[in-house]
Amino acid sequence: MAAAPTRQRRKDARPQELLDAALALFVEKGFSATRSEEVAARAGVAKGTLYRYYPSKEELFKAMVRENLSVHIAESAAQAAQYEGPIAPLLAEMMRAWWAKVGQGNAGVVCTLMMIEARHFPELARFYVDEVISPSQNLLGDLIGRGIEAGEFRAVPIEATVHMLIAPLMHMMLHEHSFGAQDMCNHSMSPLELLEAQMSLLLHGLLAQPG
Structure with a gap:
């Protein structure tokens, strides 16, 4: 018993x-x-x-995506929906959280695998777009739109700005799970230092000028 x-x-x-x-x-x-x-x-x-x-193997991969990625996107969306206050600090915090929860570790490996295999498995690629890419872009786009509407950010093309936010993170993630995993590049700068520099440059370009 x-x-x-x-x-x-x-x-x-x-x-x-x-x-x-x-x-x-x-x-x-x-x-x-x-x-x-x-x-x-x-x-x-x-x-x-x-x-x-x-x-199937495809269903196994989908479960990996849901566990390692979808759950974090849902958590971030819920946090953003309840947030009241300036958007700039929330946006910066979400970028840091994305790197901590997704960019490194298992979730980053799943992202990298999908980018490698997408062209060979279009059904999985469509699932990934619906489950990860579109919700992530919508979340960031909504935040930028809220900042513009509140007068905190100047009017910028939202979709292009979303891609500017995501692209450096994707670059860091790919490096982390390729050359970085083999310790082939001796960079003294950490990913978080690069992320802070990106957010500083981008946010100062977004903030509305006084007067």
Whole structure:
């Protein structure tokens, strides 16, 4: 009787164990070259067990995106919806939070994998656009629009400004999970220092001039 709770804990942990095994293999071999049975073996379960939780490799990848990316976007959107005050400090804080939660670590690996594999898996690419890219751009666009409407920011093209916010982060993320992972570039500047410089330059260009 005492073994039942242990078995239940093991069962409850399996989805996460499968996601962890899939991520490790996707990093090692890429999405295309990884087979479902390899994921099951890495997680120490039968292939049938994998399919019970994730019917296909594509569904496994979608679950990774939802766990590592979608949840953070939803949290940021909820924070922005409840926020009252100047937009500039909130925008800067959200960029820092994005790097801390998404740009580095597992979430950044998932982003990098999607950029590599998007052209080969259009259905997954469409899912990623709907689940990650569009919500992120909408969130930042709404914040910039609120700043313009309040007179805090000057009138700027919102879509172009969103891309200017995102592009340096994507560059840092790609470096973090490519050359940076191999310690090939000896940069004394940290990603956060670069992010602070970006926000300083961008926000001073956004702020309305007195008078």
